[in-house]
Amino acid sequence: MLQAAWYSGSDRYLKKSAAALVLLLALGGAAYWLQSGDQLKSLLPGASLAPAQTPATAGGGAKRAASSVEVATAEEGQLSDDIAAIGSLVSDESVDISAETNGRIVEILFADGTQVNAGDVLFRLDDTLVKAVVADAEARLALAKTVVERNAALRKSNNIAQSAVDQSNTELTLAESALELAKVQLGKLTIRAPFSGRAGFRSVSIGAYVQAGAPLVHVEKIDVLKAAFSVPELNYAQLSLGQNIMVTADAVPGETFEAKISAIDPLLDVNGRALRVRADLDNSADKLRPGMLIRVSVRGPSRSSVMVPEAAIVPRSSGSVVFVATGEKAAETKVRTGKRVDGAVEIIEGLKAGTQVVTAGNARLSDGASIAIVPPASN
Numbered sequence: 112m113l114q115a116a117w118y119s120g121s122d123r124y125l126k127k128s129a130a131a132l133v134l135l136l137a138l139g140g141a142a143y144w145l146q147s148g149d150q151l152k153s154l155l156p157g158a159s160l161a162p163a164q165t166p167a168t169a170g171g172g173a174k175r176a177a178s179s180v181e182v183a184t185a186e187e188g189q190l191s192d193d194i195a196a197i198g199s200l201v202s203d204e205s206v207d208i209s210a211e212t213n214g215r216i217v218e219i220l221f222a223d224g225t226q227v228n229a230g231d232v233l234f235r236l237d238d239t240l241v242k243a244v245v246a247d248a249e250a251r252l253a254l255a256k257t258v259v260e261r262n263a264a265l266r267k268s269n270n271i272a273q274s275a276v277d278q279s280n281t282e283l284t285l286a287e288s289a290l291e292l293a294k295v296q297l298g299k300l301t302i303r304a305p306f307s308g309r310a311g312f313r314s315v316s317i318g319a320y321v322q323a324g325a326p327l328v329h330v331e332k333i334d335v336l337k338a339a340f341s342v343p344e345l346n347y348a349q350l351s352l353g354q355n356i357m358v359t360a361d362a363v364p365g366e367t368f369e370a371k372i373s374a375i376d377p378l379l380d381v382n383g384r385a386l387r388v389r390a391d392l393d394n395s396a397d398k399l400r401p402g403m404l405i406r407v408s409v410r411g412p413s414r415s416s417v418m419v420p421e422a423a424i425v426p427r428s429s430g431s432v433v434f435v436a437t438g439e440k441a442a443e444t445k446v447r448t449g450k451r452v453d454g455a456v457e458i459i460e461g462l463k464a465g466t467q468v469v470t471a472g473n474a475r476l477s478d479g480a481s482i483a484i485v486p487p488a489s490n
Contacts, residue, residue, distance in 0.1 A: 177481040181471035181488070182436045187464040188418045190450060190457060192411035194349060198340025200360075200392070202401045204306055204332035208233060211299045215320045223312045227304040227330060234315075234327060236300040245297055248290035255279070255286040308332035336392045336399055338370045340407045341385040349411050350375055356390050357408045363398055416449065417458040423468040424448060424456055433462065434469040434476050436484060441469055443478035 214236030221233050258279045265271035304310075313328040315321060338358050342350065350372060358368045370390035379386055390407075392399070423433045424446075431448050434441040449457035462468070469476065476482070 177439065177483040178441075178472055178476060179485045180434075180436070180441070180469045180473065180476070180482045181486075182467045182484050183420050183423065183470045185417050185419045185458065185462050185464050185466045185468055187415055188455070189413050190416045190418075190452065191413045192349075194342050194346045194407075194409035194411060196340040196342055196407040196409070198338055198405050198407055200399055200401050200403045200405055201337045201339050202308075202331040202333055203335040203337060203391075204308065205329065205401070206305060207326040207329045208302060208304070209324050209326050210234070210236065210302060210321050212236070212296065212323050213321070214300055216315055216317055219313065219317055221310050221313075221328075223310065223328075225310055226307070227310050228307045229304055231304045232301055233304055233310070234302040236302070236321075238297055238300045241293065241297045241300060245290065245293040248286065248293040252283070252286040252290050255283040259283045302327070304330055306330070306332055307334075331401055333397075333399075333401060334393075334395055336394045336401065337373070338390040338392050338405055338407060339387070340405070341380070341383065341387050342409070344379055344384050344386055346409075346411075347386055349409065350386075350388060354409070357410075358390075358392060359406045359408075360399060360403050361406075362400075362403050366398070368392055368399070417462055417464050418452075418455040419458055419462070419468050420470050421451065421454050421456050422470040423473070425473050433458075434473045435462075436467040436469055436482060439481055439483070441473075441476045441478070441480045441482045443476075 216234055217237050218235035219233070220235070221227055221231070227233065259276075259282075262271055262276045262279045266273065266276050308330045309332075311329040311331065315327050321327065338356070352372055352375065354372045356370050356372060358370050359366070360368075370392035372388060373391045374389045376387035419433065425432050425434065427445075430445055432443050432445050435444050444461055446461035447459045449459045451457070469482070471487070472482075
């Protein structure tokens with residue numbers, strides 16, 4: 112029993128000793144590893160124990176491949192500072208036909224919307240009463256003439272006083288005036304077209320009693336129309352009488368009409384700082400109508416400008432830039448743009464004609480980036 116106890120205590124002692132030995136070996140290995148590292152540094156000056164670098168990180172990063180781009184040449188072109196305006200068409204002549212005297216309509220001699228000629232009868236008013244007045248005036252005139260002739264004969268034989276002759280002559284003059292007035296009143300009962308044009312829709316019917324001045328129908332002269340529009344006062348110097356302008360109408364797509372400036376208002380609109388202009392437009396083809404919305408273009412003086420494709424412009428927060436192709440590099444160049452015409456942009460400042468600019472692939476470029484110019488992609 113004493114022997115068993117001794118063996119048990121001896122076993123515990125051996126286990127503790129083994130654990131202590133393992134711990135000492137671990138500590139010694141760690142110290143050796145650290146010392147070996149210091150010795151290795153001393154043996155290999157400049158050597159680093161840092162993890163080995165990959166090709167992507169060695170030397171501060173791998174060299175980026177050149178970006179494939181398409182280029183175009185900035186060209187010199189001719190631009191004009193055209194004036195663009197919106198206006199409307201108005202009739203060359205326009206009138207609301209009305210009666211000059213009261214009366215009842217007894218006849219209408221045109222159809223709505225048809226062509227009428229100057230002098231054509233449009234309406235007749237009841238003339239029964241006025242015709243009777245004319246007949247009475249004619250009878251009084253005939254009597255006055257008879258009295259004058261008789262008094263003239265009596266005066267030759269001194270059978271009548273001169274005052275009687277004068278009185279009869281005065282009555283003759285009054286009778287002539289009365290007849291003339293009655294005929295004028297009769298003429299006013301016949302309403303005619305003042306000029307050739309297109310009749311609108313009448314607002315009365317046969318049998319209606321109309322008052323003097325009440326509108327009956329409107330007539331529009333539309334074989335020639337007037338293009339009415341306004342331009343800013345800054346463009347006043349670009350306008351002149353007889354100048355040709357181009358007109359388009361949304362209602363007639365795909366067609367352009369030529370007009371000629373016929374009038375420039377001498378008075379400036381102080382509220383809109385604009386000047387009213389009218390131009391004559393031939394409408395013999397009858398394609399346009401008064402009131403239509405029109406777009407007007409007045410050609411301005413020509414000037415030379417540097418133009419690049421619109422795709423060459425790259426927007427930046429500080430303004431527009433283009434990338435200029437210089438050998439195998441792209442140089443970011445700030446530009447000031449102007450007008451845009453048919454897919455091209457005017458360069459006011461920052462670029463000269465003949466310079467090659469990147470037109471495709473420029474969105475991913477930066478200043479100084481490597482580029483490889485490729486032919487334009489076929490459509």
